[in-house]
Amino acid sequence: MENKMYVSSSPHFRSNSSTTKIMLDVIIALVPATIASVIIFGPLSLMLIGVCIASCVLCEYICRKVMKRDTTIGDLSAVVTGLLLALNLPVNINPLIAVFGCIVAIVVVKQMFGGIGMNFVNPALAARIVLLVSFPNAMMTWVDAFFYKAPDAVASATPLASDPSAYSYTQLLLGTHGGSLGETCAIALILGGLYLVVRKVISPIIPCVYILTSGVMSLIIGQDPIYQILSGGLLLGAIFMATDYATSPITKWGKVVYAVGCGVLTILLRTYSNMPEGVSFSIILMNILVPLIESATTPKAFGKEKKAKGEKK
Amino acid sequence: METKLTFPKKPYRTHGGVHVPHRKNTAGKQSVEMPVPSSVTITMSQHIGAVCKPVVKVGDTVAVGQVIGDNDAYVCAPIHSSVSGTVKKIDKVTAPDGSKVDAVTIESDGEMRLYEGIKPPVINNLSDLLKATRESGLVGLGGAGFPAHVKLNIPPDKEVDTLIINVAECEPYITADHREVLENSWAIMSGVYSLKDILGLKRVIIGVENNKPDAIKVLKAIADNEVDKYDEVRILPLKASYPYGAEKVLIKACTNRTVPMGKLPSDAGCIVMNVASIAFLAEYMKTGIPLTKKRITVDGDAIENPQNVIVPVGTCVKDIIDFCGGYKEEPKKLIMGGPMMGAAVSDDSLFIAKQNNAILAFTEKEARLQEPSACIRCGRCVDACPMCLVPTAICKAVDQKDTKAMLDSNIMNCMECGCCAFACPANRHLVNNIRLGKQIINNEKKRLMPLKEGK
Numbered sequence: 001m002e003n004k005m006y007v008s009s010s011p012h013f014r015s016n017s018s019t020t021k022i023m024l025d026v027i028i029a030l031v032p033a034t035i036a037s038v039i040i041f042g043p044l045s046l047m048l049i050g051v052c053i054a055s056c057v058l059c060e061y062i063c064r065k066v067m068k069r070d071t072t073i074g075d076l077s078a079v080v081t082g083l084l085l086a087l088n089l090p091v092n093i094n095p096l097i098a099v100f101g102c103i104v105a106i107v108v109v110k111q112m113f114g115g116i117g118m119n120f121v122n123p124a125l126a127a128r129i130v131l132l133v134s135f136p137n138a139m140m141t142w143v144d145a146f147f148y149k150a151p152d153a154v155a156s157a158t159p160l161a162s163d164p165s166a167y168s169y170t171q172l173l174l175g176t177h178g179g180s181l182g183e184t185c186a187i188a189l190i191l192g193g194l195y196l197v198v199r200k201v202i203s204p205i206i207p208c209v210y211i212l213t214s215g216v217m218s219l220i221i222g223q224d225p226i227y228q229i230l231s232g233g234l235l236l237g238a239i240f241m242a243t244d245y246a247t248s249p250i251t252k253w254g255k256v257v258y259a260v261g262c263g264v265l266t267i268l269l270r271t272y273s274n275m276p277e278g279v280s281f282s283i284i285l286m287n288i289l290v291p292l293i294e295s296a297t298t299p300k301a302f303g304k305e306k307k308a309k310g311e312k313k
Numbered sequence: 314m315e316t317k318l319t320f321p322k323k324p325y326r327t328h329g330g331v332h333v334p335h336r337k338n339t340a341g342k343q344s345v346e347m348p349v350p351s352s353v354t355i356t357m358s359q360h361i362g363a364v365c366k367p368v369v370k371v372g373d374t375v376a377v378g379q380v381i382g383d384n385d386a387y388v389c390a391p392i393h394s395s396v397s398g399t400v401k402k403i404d405k406v407t408a409p410d411g412s413k414v415d416a417v418t419i420e421s422d423g424e425m426r427l428y429e430g431i432k433p434p435v436i437n438n439l440s441d442l443l444k445a446t447r448e449s450g451l452v453g454l455g456g457a458g459f460p461a462h463v464k465l466n467i468p469p470d471k472e473v474d475t476l477i478i479n480v481a482e483c484e485p486y487i488t489a490d491h492r493e494v495l496e497n498s499w500a501i502m503s504g505v506y507s508l509k510d511i512l513g514l515k516r517v518i519i520g521v522e523n524n525k526p527d528a529i530k531v532l533k534a535i536a537d538n539e540v541d542k543y544d545e546v547r548i549l550p551l552k553a554s555y556p557y558g559a560e561k562v563l564i565k566a567c568t569n570r571t572v573p574m575g576k577l578p579s580d581a582g583c584i585v586m587n588v589a590s591i592a593f594l595a596e597y598m599k600t601g602i603p604l605t606k607k608r609i610t611v612d613g614d615a616i617e618n619p620q621n622v623i624v625p626v627g628t629c630v631k632d633i634i635d636f637c638g639g640y641k642e643e644p645k646k647l648i649m650g651g652p653m654m655g656a657a658v659s660d661d662s663l664f665i666a667k668q669n670n671a672i673l674a675f676t677e678k679e680a681r682l683q684e685p686s687a688c689i690r691c692g693r694c695v696d697a698c699p700m701c702l703v704p705t706a707i708c709k710a711v712d713q714k715d716t717k718a719m720l721d722s723n724i725m726n727c728m729e730c731g732c733c734a735f736a737c738p739a740n741r742h743l744v745n746n747i748r749l750g751k752q753i754i755n756n757e758k759k760r761l762m763p764l765k766e767g768k
Contacts, residue, residue, distance in 0.1 A: 011734050
């Protein structure tokens with residue numbers, strides 16, 4: 001036998017999942033929200049999404065080249081970051097501001113910390129917060145839904161910033177109100193979330209516990225829980241941002257603790273801080289706590305206990 | 314202690330596991346006995362424990378079943394000649410794991426003459442059984458190769474009440490145990506009932522994956538046999554998921570007991586025997602012929618005619634593959650054992666040992682390895698680990714050569730089943746890394762040993 005054999009460590013079989021396929025699934029799950037944003041906010045939103053995705057991919061490519069490392073744009077994670085960031089911006093924002101956000105997300109938050117899987121906070125959310133602090137006016141000027149059909153429409157507030165009874169539940173579900181691109185249409189977001197759970201890309205623990213905790217917290221504080229859950233970026237955050245692999249715990253109970261923290265902080269920030277929205281900050285804060293949560297919730301190894309469990313009689 | 318033992322209706326919950334492709338292509342084919350090879354090379358290390366020393370000399374005439382290697386150590390099983398003929402040479406050969414071991418090469422005279430000393434053992438009690446088991450050379454045939462007499466010799470301070478027969482065969486491709494059940498059901502039944510009586514056990518659970526309905530039918534007939542008056546032998550269909558065949562996982566699924574970390578099944582009151590081991594033991598009790606033959610699944614997309622073959626221990630892999638029609642295409646990977654836990658070997662000049670149960674040859678298409686990429690912390694390895702470990706954390710500790718972190722994350726509890734690496738979307742070599750970490754820890758222990766003794 002002349003030809004050389006591959007000699008490698010077992011297992012010799014691998015499942016056919018890959019990072020690219022997972023990222024592709026996330027993109028597919030965001031398609032309903034993207035379509036909804038185009039319907040609600042017009043073709044301008046498609047342009048903004050395009051700008052964000054293109055600049056994120058470009059940033060990633062240049063970064064890896066400069067750092068003399070393998071190109072990683074093939075794994076589509078930069079596309080996901082760009083898309084998520086775009087969905088977190090108001091539609092009439094200056095595209096240059098959006099590009100600046102992309103640079104922050106990819107260069108500063110993601111690549112400077114080692115690239116995919118190494119960032120300690122969610123790049124899209126970190127970029128959103130940087131933009132929020134740097135350009136508060138641009139970031140908090142929302143236009144009403146279907147403004148592109150009525151050119152004279154005035155700026156509108158998001159449901160959170162306005163009177164709690166300004167919008168009906170139907171409006172909130174359909175997303176026909178002012179807000180960031182992707183956060184308004186609750187139905188589209190839930191659809192995407194279901195897809196991710198069915199495809200086993202995310203475990204339902206984080207979104208479910210997050211939403212449940214927010215509901216309970218709202219009740220305690222005396223807010224309308226359904227209104228709180230359906231408005232603002234809560235669903236977008238709970239389904240797509242808090243479940244980011246790199247910045248959420250990998251242990252089961254860690255996920256629970258993390259999601260409870262996110263939910264509590266979100267409602268507290270919404271009610272008592274002077275900003276209308278609290279999702280980004282609460283997720284980022286919990287992102288930072290992930291290493292601690294994880295080390296506290298490491299699962300008990302099989303057979304670790306001193307006494308063997310008796311058989312159930 | 315008089316507690317009533319119950320039989321589960323369905324398996325208890327176990328953690329983790331992955332769905333591997335079954336690819337049991339050879340399940341429907343009758344096993345074929347291979348003609349006697351012209352020579353066999355029998356290595357002196359065919360089990361966990363002490364390596365045997367050759368007890369024959371070059372030029373000696375040996376017969377089938379004659380002891381050719383033994384050692385006085387307790388954890389050791391004697392090794393017998395698998396053919397009749399002349400000892401040609403005794404020197405070092407390469408084992409599947411790459412180490413060099415002593416081996417006895419015997420040129421066969423083609424007669425397969427039985428050694429005259431062979432007679433059925435007389436077994437009246439447990440100590441007879443243990444003696445006979447040792448003399449039979451039986452080791453765990455599921456793959457680990459743990460000497461069977463050590464396993465059956467339950468320390469007096471441990472109460473064992475359950476015998477579990479392992480017919481899970483969860484590795485892809487391998488059907489040797491499946492065929493054993495279909496072709497050798499008498500031996501299995503006889504083995505199960507004699508072992509149950511001699512060990513005085515009140516409960517026998519036969520765990521079999523539900524992707525083998527015909528085997529379940531055969532085993533059910535065994536379990537429902539009228540010999541079993543009190544219905545103490547029952548069969549438990551398991552869902553076909555990897556790694557149900559792993560001892561600790563099987564015990565959990567069958568009895569809901571947890572084997573404590575670093576302990577043996579007897580600490581959970583169980584003995585686990587592979588179905589082929591049971592069948593062999595029954596045949597040995599009847600004939601007295603020691604372990605000299607093995608049923609091997611030969612499969613993989615590079616094999617012309619995949620099938621189960623019964624071969625003498627020590628047969629060259631190349632001879633077996635030639636018997637199965639040779640290679641269909643150029644093989645790029647050759648595995649001794651299953652694709653999840655087997656060892657990839659560098660060429661086909663190796664020799665079959667007692668505990669081998671498969672030879673798989675793959676073409677470029679199946680063998681190619683994906684380049685690993687960065688960990689994206691998806692947590693699939695955590696969900697897949699049957700030992701409830703956090704493989705990615707262990708690997709991080711190994712990368713940093715941090716022995717304390719490795720031990721804290723229970724690296725030694727890993728059984729290298731490969732679920733984590735199978736599930737990993739980034740194709741990371743998790744198992745390889747963990748093996749490396751275990752090696753680092755073992756080296757560290759060896760380094761520290763003389764210091765401690767010096768004090």
